[in-house]
Amino acid sequence: MSAVPVVVLVGPMGVGKSTVGRLLAGRLGAAFRDTDDDIVAAQGRTIAEIFVDDGEDAFRALEKRAVAEAVAGHAGVLALGGGAVLDADTRALLTAQRVVYLSMDVEEAVRRTGLNAARPLLAVNPRQQWRALMEARRHLYEEVATAVVPTDGRGPEDVARAVLDALELKEA
Numbered sequence: 001m002s003a004v005p006v007v008v009l010v011g012p013m014g015v016g017k018s019t020v021g022r023l024l025a026g027r028l029g030a031a032f033r034d035t036d037d038d039i040v041a042a043q044g045r046t047i048a049e050i051f052v053d054d055g056e057d058a059f060r061a062l063e064k065r066a067v068a069e070a071v072a073g074h075a076g077v078l079a080l081g082g083g084a085v086l087d088a089d090t091r092a093l094l095t096a097q098r099v100v101y102l103s104m105d106v107e108e109a110v111r112r113t114g115l116n117a118a119r120p121l122l123a124v125n126p127r128q129q130w131r132a133l134m135e136a137r138r139h140l141y142e143e144v145a146t147a148v149v150p151t152d153g154r155g156p157e158d159v160a161r162a163v164l165d166a167l168e169l170k171e172a
């Protein structure tokens, strides 16, 4: 049986897609799914291990499949990895979905991801890397978004509430 997500969360690394997604699902009485978790479970390896062992392109191919499966089969809240929108087919899939772009500025990004080795793309010089990633991706997040929710200076509970408000969704 097919189902579509109640909401799909996109946005840069560390903006809170996974954290807020879990909270949102709790508030909606819906299931939560995260495509990074799906990839890790299927591969039996961490994201960082996949990047190191096989390279980014291999990770993106796994991610593309994981997103397509989740968008087609998950009825709850879905968090994507920050780079999922790089793929044009994925963006096309998202046009039919309710998508929220969680945004933040660079200082907030560095505070949240800092020296977190779990995100290989920000392991070295995180401020500069984050700026470069956003130059390449900001327009892609904006392209797929039904709504944009800024997260600067807001805790995860506040952000979850703002997402519900932006989509005019009611708590369970």
Ligand SMILES: Nc1ncnc2c1ncn2[C@@H]1O[C@H](COP(=O)(O)OP(=O)(O)O)[C@@H](O)[C@H]1O
Binding pocket: 011, 012, 013, 014, 015, 016, 017, 018, 019, 020, 079, 112, 113, 151, 154, 155, 156, 157, 159
């Ligand atoms: N609104 C927020 N305010 C402060 N810290 C946050 C917020 N949302 C998430 N975090 C923290 O930032 C880090 C990254 O969150 P995560 O949910 O993994 O982001 P993403 O899935 O977008 O990469 C975690 O340490 C998390 O606890």
Ligand SMILES: O=C(O)C1=C[C@@H](OP(=O)(O)O)[C@@H](O)[C@H](O)C1
Binding pocket: 011, 012, 013, 014, 017, 018, 036, 047, 080, 081, 082, 083, 084, 118, 119, 120, 121
């Ligand atoms: O932005 C990216 O390219 C990535 C974001 C990560 O997910 P989060 O956005 O959940 O951190 C993860 O998929 C991988 O490290 C690559």
Ligand SMILES: [Mg+2]
Binding pocket: 017, 018, 019, 034, 036, 079, 080, 081
């Ligand atoms: Mg995440």
